[in-house]
Amino acid sequence: MNDTVSTPDKPRLTSLSHGGGCGCKIAPGVLSELLSHMPAAQPYAALLVGNETSDDAAVYQLNEQQALIATTDFFMPIVDDPYDFGRIAATNALSDVYAMGGTPIMALALVGMPINVLSKADIAGILQGGAAVCNQAGIPIAGGHSIDSVEPIYGLAAMGLAHPKHIKRNADAQAGDVLVLGKALGVGILSAALKKNILGDDGYRSMIDSTTQLNTPGAILGKLSGVHAITDVTGFGLLGHTLEVARASGLSARLRYSDLPWLEGVSEFAVQGVITGASGRNWDSIAESVSLSSQLNETMRALLCDPQTSGGLLVACAPEAVAEVLNIFHSEGFGHAAIVGELHSEGPLVQVEA
Structure with a gap:
C-alpha cells in the first residue's frame, strides 16, 4: 500500500495543499466569469492563437516557417513522492505544447515552496523530477522563478515550435470528425484513493506511468492534414475539454461511455464513493451544455468529469485518418488510445451515450 507515513519533521506533500494536480484548477464556470471582465484584446496579426477559444497554449508566428508556442502550468502535489511530483508537473506542462502540434524547445521552472516546512532534500527532489522529464523531452530548464509559499507549487513555463500551418487549434474540428483519446482516464479517482491511503502499489504505478508519459504523438499528429484539432484532457475532465472543442468549432460532440x-x-x-470534489464543480459548470443518456448514473457522471492531471490528447480527425492516428499513438507507446466518439453539425454541444 502507498501509505506514506507523515511525521512532524516530514509531512506528506499532499497534506500541505488543499487540492492536488489539475484538480486545483478554478472551476470552468468561475473562470469564464472572471475572464469576462478582461478588457478586449488588441488585434495582433502575428498572434495565431490567443485566449479566445480556451485553447491549450498561445501561438505567435515568427516567420513563414516557424510559430512560437508558449504556455504555463503549475499546481500543488498530487502524490507524496517529491521526485514523482516534479515529473508529473513537468510532463503536464509540456503537454500543452504537444497539444498544439508542436515540439518543446525550452522551459522555465515555476517554484513556490514552504521553505520552513519541507526539507531542502524534498524540494531538490521535486526540481530533479522536473529536470528529468525535460531531459527526456530533449529540452533545457533554462531558468525560472521561486518564492516562499504557504503551499508547495511546481510547474513550468514551456515554449515550443511548429510550422504555422501545422498548428492544431481546438476550434478547427470538422463535422464528421472522429474523436480519438490517447490515454486512459481516472487519474483524479486514483489520486483521491492515494490521499485516503487505499491505493495499492499497482494502482500507484499505473497512475505514475500515465501522468509521466509525455504526449509526444502531438508533434507528429500536427503534421497530418487529416488531423483537424487537438487538445489535452486535464483538470476539466473529459466532458469539459470535449465541450471546449465542440463549442469552439461550432459542432456537436457525441461520446460513447462504453x-x-x-x-x-x-x-x-x-x-465506493472515492471521487474528487473537482468532478462535482466541473459538472456544475457544464451541465447546461451536456446531454447524458438516462442509462448513465451519478457515479458514471462523476467519472466523466473526473479531473485528469497530465491526461491524454483528444484528437479530432477525418475518418480516413483514424488508422494512422491510432498507429502513431500505439507506436509511441500509448496502448490505451481508442476511438471515443465523433463530431456532428447539429445536436447538443456534448451528448454522451451509454
Missing part, C-alpha cells in the same frame, strides 16, 4: 478507456481500479473506487 468505449472510454479507464485506468485499472478506477471504476471500483468510484463505486
